[in-house]
Amino acid sequence: MNKIGIIFGGRSREHEVSVLSAASVMDAADRGRYEIVPIGINRSGEWFHITADMSGLKTLDDERLGFLIPGQGEETPVARRIDLGEFGRLVDFAFPLLHGPYGEDGTIQGLFEMLDMPYAGCNVACSAISMDKIFTKDMLIRAGLPVCRHVATYAFDFAQDRERELDGIGETLTYPVFVKPANMGSSVGVAKARDRDGLARAIEQALRYDSRVLIEEAVVGRELEAAVLGNEEPRVGAIGEIVCGSEFYDYNSKYKEGAAGLSIPADIPEQTAREIGALATRAYKTLGGAGFARIDFFLEENTGRIYLNEMNTIPGFTIYSMFPLLWQAKGVTYPELIERIIRLGYERHLAKNNR
Numbered sequence: 001m002n003k004i005g006i007i008f009g010g011r012s013r014e015h016e017v018s019v020l021s022a023a024s025v026m027d028a029a030d031r032g033r034y035e036i037v038p039i040g041i042n043r044s045g046e047w048f049h050i051t052a053d054m055s056g057l058k059t060l061d062d063e064r065l066g067f068l069i070p071g072q073g074e075e076t077p078v079a080r081r082i083d084l085g086e087f088g089r090l091v092d093f094a095f096p097l098l099h100g101p102y103g104e105d106g107t108i109q110g111l112f113e114m115l116d117m118p119y120a121g122c123n124v125a126c127s128a129i130s131m132d133k134i135f136t137k138d139m140l141i142r143a144g145l146p147v148c149r150h151v152a153t154y155a156f157d158f159a160q161d162r163e164r165e166l167d168g169i170g171e172t173l174t175y176p177v178f179v180k181p182a183n184m185g186s187s188v189g190v191a192k193a194r195d196r197d198g199l200a201r202a203i204e205q206a207l208r209y210d211s212r213v214l215i216e217e218a219v220v221g222r223e224l225e226a227a228v229l230g231n232e233e234p235r236v237g238a239i240g241e242i243v244c245g246s247e248f249y250d251y252n253s254k255y256k257e258g259a260a261g262l263s264i265p266a267d268i269p270e271q272t273a274r275e276i277g278a279l280a281t282r283a284y285k286t287l288g289g290a291g292f293a294r295i296d297f298f299l300e301e302n303t304g305r306i307y308l309n310e311m312n313t314i315p316g317f318t319i320y321s322m323f324p325l326l327w328q329a330k331g332v333t334y335p336e337l338i339e340r341i342i343r344l345g346y347e348r349h350l351a352k353n354n355r
């Protein structure tokens with residue numbers, strides 16, 4: 001039986017969400033077909049083989065979350081420290097359910113490649129590019145895909161000549177703007193700025209997370225998301241909408257219960273849904289997607305224009321998350337989805353090794 005390593009936790013702000021995604025996958029995976037090997041990574045980056053009971057772990061207030069993965073230098077009877085060599089022996093196939101840096105950015109995918117281990121989801125280059133909001137925009141523009149107006153600034157340049165950078169941004173873009181660290185997620189370090197002072201503050205804040213910062217015009221409209229599945233022939237699930245009570249879809253509305261709702265399928269014209277689906281497929285191919293990804297859009301209120309925002313190569317995967325629900329709306333059940341993602345990972349690995 002294939003030993004599927006479900007990898008969760010990790011060094012990101014989305015540590016807990018990752019554990020919930022993993023627990024959902026473990027609950028649903030077909031135990032008759034796979035042996036599931038739970039692998040937890042703690043906030044210091046140490047790896048553990050977890051044998052604790054994770055069944056039914058569904059919400060952030062479950063107290064098991066606090067001690068499931070031991071702290072630095074610790075171990076428990078149900079969480080044994082392993083090194084990467086042992087990881088390679090315990091697992092035949094890796095299913096990373098980690099979000100943000102060190103999980104979604106190509107680093108761990110590089111480890112799987114080094115181990116010649118098949119894995120779920122996007123490869124090194126696709127993960128790294130998709131994690132980087134500036135690279136993503138550059139790639140999408142090259143492919144002629146619609147993105148909102150933006151500029152980049154870099155820590156060194158900003159420190160050297162702050163006034164000139166601020167002038168340049170103010171001349172190129174119209175306020176309000178969104179300011180984001182190039183490599184983050186979960187809206188960490190993201191801020192909206194309405195004027196030059198706000199812009200300066202937002203850039204300073206973003207520079208705490210990354211040395212490269214993206215500044216883009218705010219789109220007034222709706223947030224829509226598409227779920228893509230496949231390798232060379234990607235398919236798109238239903239289109240969903242984020243219905244958000246706050247100013248924007250920030251960290252709190254993402255992870256504090258009840259703050260944002262999902263509308264599935266989104267209440268949009270058939271034609272708009274088709275356009276978004278087609279753009280999602282093109283973006284996926286352009287960025288080199290494989291396995292699965294969630295692609296996020298803005299639909300501008302006044303113009304009806306659609307803009308690509310970003311591709312998330314390891315989207316939230318709990319049973320309440322957008323990605324699985326978008327497939328469910330198309331008749332693909334949660335267990336089937338896991339099955340397909342694993343199969344796609346094996347197919348990609350085989351194709352690569354046969355080349």
Ligand SMILES: Nc1ncnc2c1ncn2[C@@H]1O[C@H](COP(=O)(O)OP(=O)(O)O)[C@@H](O)[C@H]1O
Nearest residue numbers: 178184185186187188190216217218219248249
């Ligand atoms: N150009 C924009 N116009 C309007 N809202 C935006 C824009 N960029 C970001 N936002 C808001 O900020 C949130 C986080 O930005 P996003 O680019 O998705 O970063 P993250 O990778 O952290 O999810 C979005 O979900 C949206 O609510």
Ligand SMILES: [Mg+2]
Nearest residue numbers: 186187296310
């Ligand atoms: Mg986002």
